Amino acid sequence: MENNHFQHQFFQHLKSLLPPYKSLVNEISDLLNISVDSTYRRIRGQKMINMEEIKIISQHFKISLDQLMNLNSQAILFHGNLNDQSDNRFKAWLADILRQLELVNQHKHRHIYFLLKDIPPFYHFYFKELAYFKFFFWMKSILYYDNFKFQSFDLKIHQFEEYDELIRKILRLYNKIPTTEIWNLESVNTTLRQIDLYHEMGYISNPSDCQLLYQQLLEMVDHIEKQAEIGKKFNPAIGIEHDSAPYELLVNEFVLGDNTFMAELDDIKITYLNHSVLYFIGSMDPKLNDAMFESLNNLIKKSTMISTVGEKERIRFFKKIKQKIHTGMQRSSRNNSTRASAGPEEKNLPV
Incomplete structure (x- = not known):
């Protein structure tokens, strides 16, 4: 038996x-x-x-x-990729994202949840120059590409077009998956710090490129706010489509997320834990997922829904985020003015 x-x-x-x-x-x-x-x-x-x-x-x-x-009731089993050291590791990372989204979209019932420390990378992908900056940052400072070691970010150098088709496919699939995100006011800080730091270190060649990145960051936040208002995911260049998935956005100002990503696929639950900045390991272990989803549901109950409802809270939340970006733009503009009036030696920063 x-x-x-x-x-x-x-x-x-x-x-x-x-x-x-x-x-x-x-x-x-x-x-x-x-x-x-x-x-x-x-x-x-x-x-x-x-x-x-x-x-x-x-x-x-x-x-x-x-x-x-159930040979070891204390064991929790994970699957996933560890740090890739191949020459095409960034493209392999994007390709893995695409495969995971293809897997999710094969299921009739599908729903993904983000407990966010950072804004999901997908939203950056809608804005070409901002996406390319993120690619450059990840390849230079996270994946340590040798040929990026002494490079600065310059929009005049066209080196990321090879990823455009992958990005289009990723966004198309992502917009078909119902999503719940739990944000904090700190969620925008990572990208802001990346732009600020590279600007201060001289890793952004052209001051106008820096201002464009801030501007596109504002546009990205505007887009997410619009998604929250209508409760649908969509490509800002296309608009809402017949298969645009439902979108829920909640705010918890007391809990800073850790980029945990969870999925419901028919009768399966999966938890993905972030490691090494870009990578995730996943588990279908029932014990882990029962605990994680119970914690998620408790957090949702203690968070404020700002998608489709809660207009006042939604406006207040996004206004604070945009103010952070405007502050970064003003600081960058002041630094550029200071450098323009400085002597040649003062303007030279390490690249």
């Missing part, structure tokens, strides 16, 4: 991993090179699967036997 119970759980778990258009019977039949009838008998528990078959299936679906058999 115990073996039949495990076998039933095993195949139920496999079924939950497949997109709706794929047949579990056909997948297992092809994988084990057995007949459809023999596959049905295994799924129904009329014929026991052996360890070799379990091994083949588990390796193919990238699942853990420890999780399914």
Whole structure:
């Protein structure tokens, strides 16, 4: 009886991993090179699967036997990429984002949740120059590309167009997924600090580029505010489409998020934890996800909804964020004026 119970759980778990258009019977039949009838008998528990078959299936679906058999109740199992050191690691990172979004969109019921420390990267992608600055920052200061070591950011140098098609695909898929985000007033600070720091260090070649980045940051915040007002995700260059997904924005001024990302995919829950700035590791461990989603729901209850409702709170919240950006613009403008009136030696900063 115990073996039949495990076998039933095993195949139920496999079924939950497949997109709706794929047949579990056909997948297992092809994988084990057995007949459809023999596959049905295994799924129904009329014929026991052996360890070799379990091994083949588990390796193919990238699942853990420890999780399914509950061999160690204290273990929490994760999957994901560690730091990539290849020459095309940034493009591989974008491609992995695209694959994850494709996986999410294969499920009928799908919903993602962000507990934010930073504004999600997707919103930067709508604004070309701001997106390219983020690419430059990540490749220079996070991924440590050797050829960026002595470079400054310059919009006249066209070096990121190769990622444009990937970005378009990512945004198209992202806008199809219902999303709930929990923000804090600090969420904009990371991008602001990146622009400020690179400007102070002389890593932005042209002062006008710096002002453009602040301006596009304001436009990005305006776009997010508009999404919150209408409760839909959309591309600002296109507008709302028939498959634009619902968007919920909540504010919690007491809790600063950590960029935890959670997903509901039909009957599956997944928690993704941020590491090494850009990367995530995920877990479908029921114990972890039950705890994480309970914590998320408690946080949602203690947060203020500012999408579609709460107009007064929404206006107040975004006004404060925009003021932060305006302060950065003014500081940058003053620094540029100071450098313009300084002697040549004073104007030279390390690059």
